[in-house]
């Protein structure tokens with residue numbers, strides 16, 4: 001029998017005590033968890049990829065910080081890395097919820113099965129969909145990454161439908177980082193149409209920024225992100241489409 005993990009076992013790379021950018025329209029603390037199975041060439045935080053790297057803070061310190069901010073924050077976002085990599089994620093989410101905070105999750109959907117276990121404990125998901133399934137290998141550098149990400153999208157959308165009329169609905173923002181080496185305007189239009197066809201209402205297109213990224217970027221000639229004109233987005237297919 002597999003021993004249940006405890007929140008104190010989380011490997012935490014860092015925490016932001018106050019953020020207005022990690023969950024739209026919410027004031028949050030954001031907890032960055034160590035480790036990711038993928039190796040996206042444009043990763044904005046490659047130091048968080050190695051799951052064996054030692055964390056920089058403890059769960060006890062995070063809880064102290066949250067207790068100091070009761071009534072001041074709306075929620076807590078678990079980010080990464082890939083948060084679903086860690087079995088202690090769900091117990092940590094439950095503790096956060098019991099303190100009275102809403103729970104947000106940033107995920108790239110690398111582990112659909114683990115994401116399915118986490119979803120009932122989450123109020124909002126920021127899900128990265130980086131490309132069409134067949135183009136994932138180039139972006140994420142790992143086989144089966146596209147299948148897993150798009151399976152995760154199906155799971156989140158299904159969970160959103162199931163919870164729509166409950167007292168704990170699930171909100172979703174699908175996010176796509178655009179880099180000209182990975183996608184062009186036409187490809188981005190096609191991706192948007194596929195997301196809308198799948199049932200996504202809220203899409204955020206995020207221009208690649210080199211802050212935190214490896215320099216030079218591995219495997220690709222770094223193109224100029226400004227080259228993307230982003231003027232062919234299927235805006236009318238979404239209730240909300242933001243470009244950041």
Ligand code: SF4
Nearest residue numbers: 036038040043081108
């Ligand atoms: S999924 Fe996110 S954290 Fe993991 S390598 Fe890609 S950009 Fe970095």
